[in-house]
Amino acid sequence: MIVHLFEDEKFVDTTIEKFEAISEGRNRYIVFSNKKQLMHPKKINKIEIYPNSWRKLNLYSIFNNCSLLVVHYLSPIKWYIVKNKPEQLKVVWMVWGKDAYDYFESYEQFEPVTKTYLKTNWRTKFKNTIFYDIYHKFIYGVYSINKEKDISHKINYLTTVLPTEFELIKSEFNLKADFIPYNYDSLNHLLSNDKNHQLGGNILIGNSATPSNNHLDVFDKLKNIEHKIIVPLNYGEKYYKRLIIQKGHEKFGPKFQPLTTFIPFDEYQKIVFSCNSMVMHHIRQQGLGNILLALYVGIRVFLNNKSSTYNYFKHIGFKINDIEQDIDLLGVELKQEEKLLNKTMVKKYYGLEKIYEGTSNVVNLAN
Numbered sequence: 001m002i003v004h005l006f007e008d009e010k011f012v013d014t015t016i017e018k019f020e021a022i023s024e025g026r027n028r029y030i031v032f033s034n035k036k037q038l039m040h041p042k043k044i045n046k047i048e049i050y051p052n053s054w055r056k057l058n059l060y061s062i063f064n065n066c067s068l069l070v071v072h073y074l075s076p077i078k079w080y081i082v083k084n085k086p087e088q089l090k091v092v093w094m095v096w097g098k099d100a101y102d103y104f105e106s107y108e109q110f111e112p113v114t115k116t117y118l119k120t121n122w123r124t125k126f127k128n129t130i131f132y133d134i135y136h137k138f139i140y141g142v143y144s145i146n147k148e149k150d151i152s153h154k155i156n157y158l159t160t161v162l163p164t165e166f167e168l169i170k171s172e173f174n175l176k177a178d179f180i181p182y183n184y185d186s187l188n189h190l191l192s193n194d195k196n197h198q199l200g201g202n203i204l205i206g207n208s209a210t211p212s213n214n215h216l217d218v219f220d221k222l223k224n225i226e227h228k229i230i231v232p233l234n235y236g237e238k239y240y241k242r243l244i245i246q247k248g249h250e251k252f253g254p255k256f257q258p259l260t261t262f263i264p265f266d267e268y269q270k271i272v273f274s275c276n277s278m279v280m281h282h283i284r285q286q287g288l289g290n291i292l293l294a295l296y297v298g299i300r301v302f303l304n305n306k307s308s309t310y311n312y313f314k315h316i317g318f319k320i321n322d323i324e325q326d327i328d329l330l331g332v333e334l335k336q337e338e339k340l341l342n343k344t345m346v347k348k349y350y351g352l353e354k355i356y357e358g359t360s361n362v363v364n365l366a367n
Contacts, residue, residue, distance in 0.1 A: 001026060001027065001028050001065050001066055001067060002019070002023065002026060002027045002028070002066075002067065002068045002070060002362075002363065002366050003027075003028045003030065003062060003063075003066045003068070003069050003070065004019070004027060004028065004029045004030065004070045004072060005030050005032070005062075005069070005070065005071050005072060005078050005081065006029065006030065006031045006032070006041075006072050006073075007031065007032060007033075007072075007073055007075060008031055008032075008033045008035070008038045008039050008040055008041065009040055009041075009072075009073070010040045010265065011072070011184050011185075011186065012029070012031060012040060012041040012043070012047070013040075013041050013042055013043050014184070014185040014186075015072070015184060015185070016029055016041075016043050016046050016047075017043075017185075018185060018355060018356065018359045019359055019362075019363070020046075021356070021359075022356065022359045022360055022363050023363045023366075026363075026366070028048065028066075029043075029046050029047050029048065030047075030048045030049075030050050030062065031047050031048070031049055031050070032049075032050050032051070032052040032075070032077055032078075033049055033050075033051075033052055034051060034052050034053070036049070039262065050062075052077055053077070054077055054080045054140060054141035054142075055141070057077070057080075057081070059081065059084055062081060063085060063086055063089060066089060067089075067090075067366045068089075068090050068091075068092065068362075068365050068366035069081075069082070069085060069089055069090070069091045069092070070091075070092045070094065070362060071091060071092065071093050071094060072094045072096075073094065073095075073096045073098075073099050074093055074095070074099040074100070074145065075099065076136070076139075076140035076141075076142060076144070077140060077141075079140070079142050079144075079145055079148075080140060080141040080142045082151075082154050082155065083142055083148070083151050083154065085154060090156045090157070090365060090366075091154060091155050091156050091157070092155075092156070092157040092158070092159065092180065092362060092365065093155045093157070093158050093159070093177070094159045094182065095158065095159065095160045095161065095165070095169060096161065097161060097284060097285050097286050098210070098212075098286070100165075100169050100172070100173075101212075101284045101285075103144055103145050103146040103173075104146070104172050105146060105172070107172075107284070108283060109211075109212045109282070109283050109284050110211060110212065110214060110283070111214040111216075111217035111281065111283070111304075112217065113214075113216040113217045113220055114211050114214045114215070114216050114217055117211070117216060117243070118211055121239075123239065133147060145173060146173070149173055149174050152173045152174050152175050152176075153175075153176050155175055155176075155177050156176075156177055156178070157177050157178050157179075157180045157365060158170060158175060158177040158178070158179055158180065159179075159180050159181070159182040159358075159362075160179070161285050161288050162285055162288075162308055162309060162312050163179070163181070163312075164308055164311075164312050165285055165308060166179045168308075180358075180361050180362060180365070181357070181358050181361055182358035182359070182361060182362055183350055183354055183355050183358050184289070184355070185352075185355050186288065186289030186292055186293070186350075187289070187292060187293055187296060187346075187350070190269070190293065190296060190297075196298070197273050197297040197298060198273070199273060199274075199275065199276045199297070199298060199299060199333060200273065200274035200275060200276065201227055201228075201275075201276055201331060202227055202228040202229075202230050202274045202275040202276070203225070203227045203228070203229055203230065203275060203276075203277045203278070203279065203330060203331060204230045204231075204232070204271075204272060204275045204277070204278045204279070204290075204294075204299075205218055205229060205230070205231050205278075205279045205281075206218075206231055206232060206233075206279070206280065206281070206287070207232055207280065207286065207287035207290045208232060208233070208234075208235050208236040208287070209233040209234075209235065209236025209237055209238070209240050209241035209244065210236040210237060210240065210286075211237075211240055212282050212283070212284055212286055213280075213281060213282060213286075213287075214281040214282065214283070214304070215231065215244050215247075215248075215281075216244075216247060217281060218279055218281045218323065219247060219248065219251050219252075221323060221327060222251075222252075222330075225252065225255065225330075225331075226255075226331075227255070227277075227330075227331045228255050228257055229248065229252050229255055229256050229257065230257045230259065230271060230274070230275065231244065231248060231256070231257070231258050231259065232258075232259045232268075232290075233245065233258050233259060233260050234259050234260055234261055234262055234263065235262075241258075241260065244258070245258050245260070259271070269293070272290075272293060272294065272297070272299070273297060275294075275299055276299060276300060276331065276332070276333040276334075277299065277300045277301075277302065277329075277330050277331055277332070278290070278291070278294040278299050278300070278301050278302065279302045279323055279330070280301065280302070280303055280304070280309075281302075281303075281304045281323060282303075282304060282307055282309070283304055283306045283307050284307065284308070285307065285308050285309050286309075288309065291303075291309065292346055292350055295318060295342040295343070295345070295346050296342070296343050296346045297343075298333075298334055298339030298342070298343070299334075300321055300329065300330075300332065300333065300334050301320055301321065302320075302321045302322065302323040302326065302330065303320055303321070303322065303323075304322075304323070305322045305324060305325075310322070316345070316349065317341075317345060318341075318342055318345050319334065319338045319341055319342050
């Protein structure tokens with residue numbers, strides 16, 4: 001059996017669909033949660049809910065009859081499981097982004113204004129102390145991955161959101177893993193709908209309440225903006241969410257619209273369609289599902305020119321804008337031929353054919 005380890009996340013259902021289509025009945029899907037009712041997954045009959053606590057885990061029940069362990073986002077409890085796995089059991093780490101980059105010894109994720117704020121934040125300071133290491137070990141049963149690189153050999157295969165991330169992450173954590181091409185179905189059936197979408201005139205900034213969005217730096221660049229500013233803050237860090245809401249209202253007044261509660265995907269799509277521009281100012285790879293959604297429906301996307309996403313997408317031929325150089329185009333809708341180009345590129349590199357091909361790549365590892 002292929003055993004999948006998940007959080008309570010929105011990609012669970014579509015991932016189950018794809019793996020069942022390729023290898024029906026050969027998978028187990030475990031979601032770690034301390035709640036009896038999950039928020040995102042709906043395929044409850046396919047899911048086993050395990051406690052999100054290493055002290056309550058039954059490791060034998062996870063490893064029993066397991067031929068391949070697939071880690072969807074390497075959270076601390078999954079790192080504990082990987083550390084204690086049987087030696088012969090193969091492991092796939094499907095990197096999302098935060099689960100790797102937050103543990104890099106030196107990787108600049110933050111622009112100047114955000115960086116200045118973080119220097120004064122006690123949480124950031126605490127994470128760089130031995131007391132945090134002790135806290136992490138006590139709460140999660142393991143030290144963080146950057147403090148236990150000697151067991152990184154237990155990871156056999158790596159999938160990354162962008163192929164260009166593989167060598168970077170492999171080198172940082174001294175991995176001996178092989179690269180496996182794989183994409184999640186982040187567009188949630190939108191690829192099967194080929195209609196043109198009528199867009200509004202709003203601007204969407206960022207994808208979460210996390211400092212790597214560099215919201216404060218984007219806000220500083222937007223002067224005399226006349227458009228409504230929509231900022232998704234419905235998951236992430238509560239203290240940072242409060243800061244961005246405060247600064248957003250101060251700077252943009254009634255034009256600032258934060259999204260602070262969970263929104264079903266269909267409703268979120270409608271909000272995205274009310275925009276003609278999206279700004280993702282991350283330096284590290286982040287928010288690719290949102291970026292692909294925007295590119296597919298014809299929204300003008302602004303990325304940080306320091307980011308691996310910007311450089312990769314420009315290299316393969318997407319029409320991408322740079323907030324530093326192209327700020328005058330913010331709020332200006334793409335031309336029809338530019339929209340068609342981006343839609344074609346999304347289908348080529350992230351379409352259903354690629355998704356099923358990647359799913360087969362993983363299934364074949366268990367054979």
